[in-house]
Amino acid sequence: QKEVEQNSGPLSVPEGAIASLNCTYSDRGSQSFFWYRQYSGKSPELIMSIYSNGDKEDGRFTAQLNKASQYVSLLIRDSQPSDSATYLCAVNVLNAGNNRKLIWGLGTSLAVNP
């Protein structure tokens, strides 16, 4: 069973701090990795995608991928109360029918305190 694991949290950080969210995955053949943000009662919104080892930066967000260790992380710099949400990690895996599908983590709840 291919899995994606996240710490459910809640992760609580003060406003202005760096929030660090982690995700591990089991399928070594995975090629594409995504972070989605989901506010309470709303649908998931894509915030970052990463495909190769290393860091990818977009504004206050940095995604980090380490395929050898099978983890992907999301750093949020200068955290704001509006960043308070659940962050979902999704990994693209090859399923039994030779089709690609997303495997989703359960999400990490982030609370940024003013």
Next chain:
Amino acid sequence: DGGITQSPKYLFRKEGQNVTLSCEQNLNHDAMYWYRQDPGQGLRLIYYSQIVNDFQKGDIAEGYSVSREKKESFPLTVTSAQKNPTAFYLCASRGARQPQHFGDGTRLSIL
């Protein structure tokens, strides 16, 4: 505006009733997906379609049916065989080599 439209936003089902959730996209995406989200559980794939007139079962297809007669539309029917239908239903689509993007979702409850 381009996007994915799900309707209705809220839906109530009576015992023994089939209900249909609508998902329409004007992004010219080939692939479309239906997920179910329950509290404390991750997104679970119900059905997906990679091209018009073709679709495959996901991980929890029992009690659901879909059709893909047009590229823009991928409706989901929750049948009376689905004994625990109360959930947040999410439709997503994606273009080639692109991430999935979601509609706003439909909340289904039992009367």
